[in-house]
Amino acid sequence: MQTLSVSLDNSQRFCPHNGDYGSGPVGAFFCNDRTHFETHGAQQVARLVAGDVRRQNLPLAAYLK
Numbered sequence: 001m002q003t004l005s006v007s008l009d010n011s012q013r014f015c016p017h018n019g020d021y022g023s024g025p026v027g028a029f030f031c032n033d034r035t036h037f038e039t040h041g042a043q044q045v046a047r048l049v050a051g052d053v054r055r056q057n058l059p060l061a062a063y064l065k
Contacts, residue, residue, distance in 0.1 A: 004048050 012025050021027060021034055029041035037045060054061045 001049070001052065004052060005045070008044060008048055 012029060014026050014029070021030065021032055028038060029044070030036070031038055050064050053064065
């Protein structure tokens with residue numbers, strides 16, 4: 001998940017960053033606390049996790065839509 005998360009972050013073009021966490025790609029992805037995701041970011045991370053669960057053919061995959 002670390003590698004997938006870093007790839008996702010890099011694809012969002014978060015860097016270079018000007019320190020404004022309320023606008024642009026960073027503002028759309030993270031809440032102002034810089035830790036939690038906005039809806040857009042949460043959906044992308046959820047897709048990332050679900051895709052990897054399916055890829056690994058984990059039993060949890062049976063419960064995914």
